[in-house]
Amino acid sequence: MQYVDPDRGQLEAFRALPIDDPIEMLNLIRYRDLAEYPDDHACASAGLFGAEAYRRYMIASAPIFARHGGEIVWKGEPQLVVIGPDAEAWDMAFVARYPDARAFLAMLADPEYREAAAHRRAGVQTSRLIRMFPGET
Numbered sequence: 001m002q003y004v005d006p007d008r009g010q011l012e013a014f015r016a017l018p019i020d021d022p023i024e025m026l027n028l029i030r031y032r033d034l035a036e037y038p039d040d041h042a043c044a045s046a047g048l049f050g051a052e053a054y055r056r057y058m059i060a061s062a063p064i065f066a067r068h069g070g071e072i073v074w075k076g077e078p079q080l081v082v083i084g085p086d087a088e089a090w091d092m093a094f095v096a097r098y099p100d101a102r103a104f105l106a107m108l109a110d111p112e113y114r115e116a117a118a119h120r121r122a123g124v125q126t127s128r129l130i131r132m133f134p135g136e137t
Helices: 008-017 050-067 100-111 111-123
Strands: 023-031 071-076 094-098 126-133
Touching: 008 100, 023 050, 023 100, 050 111, 050 126, 094 100, 100 111, 111 126
Parallel strands: none
Antiparallel strands: 023 094, 023 126, 071 094
């Protein structure tokens, strides 16, 4: 099964958690081999790899992400699933920090972000986005 965007139920559950607390979001990304843009998108006939479409998303969304108080606190390239299904291999993993959940929701609603997200949808085969409360173990 592919997961690229949150569904309505997931967003409702997100909103039901404290909105003013800082959050960190664990992102696990698997790229498509070839990007899949809608036919009317300017990149539809560019023949981009999924990784390239995702890089375009990161470049286009970076100033929007920063404007909403977001920052990347950790980024790495997964090498091997040690515990878990082998099918859940990932191309990229990172943790994004937001000042609060409201900032994340505001970013999702930002028209510039929505435009940039077309590159994400084109490049991502599947992903996981896990909300976490930053804290000590």
